[in-house]
Amino acid sequence: MRGTLYIVAAPSGAGKSSIVNAVLARDPNICLSISFTSRAPRPGERHAEHYHFVSAPEFERMVEAGDFFENALVHGDWKGTARQSVEPQLASGMDVLLEIDWQGARQVRDKVPDAVSVFILPPSRQALEHRMRGRGQDSEEVIAQRLAAAREEMSHYIEFDYVIVNENFAVAVDEMCAIFTTSRLRREAQVARHSRLITQLLADE
Known part of the structure; x- marks a missing residue:
């Protein structure tokens, strides 16, 4: 059966990449594009x-x-x-995760309406700024620009299926894995995966 396409988006500094990497290390049935x-x-x-x-x-x-x-x-x-x-992996039955921004997510949903989307929020604006500064890679001007952009980015959370608040990293990873598990247990997916079993269970004696 065809794999599921997952979209994960977040403002810069919300911890998206760290969560995604931890999830990929735990779940062998999904790959990162x-x-x-x-x-x-x-x-x-x-x-x-x-x-x-x-x-x-x-x-x-x-x-x-x-x-x-x-x-x-x-x-x-x-x-x-x-x-x-993306396409070859989905066709082979592998789930694919896209770590992209909200603009890209909107384009993907137009092409793949059944894609499952997740938006990651920071626990506060102060925490977001602290994480940006903690990288030690950007100038004050760049940080100010990213903070302003983050407010705009976060306003698009409403376009996503699920929202995770990254206050506790371990909990956020568990929640992301739970989304994958729940998605795979949807009726349509389970019918495709277990069609033979369901036919046998419902057959007349």
């Missing part, structure tokens, strides 16, 4: 592991070629999910 971006790598980021890093002209060439499942301009840089990172 590695996004493309035109921005430069941050300290510690590696090509094809955190992102596929390409130049802006190369990214725009890929957009014109129709290579992307979704793409958006985020904080002045392009980000997008290539079709080859």
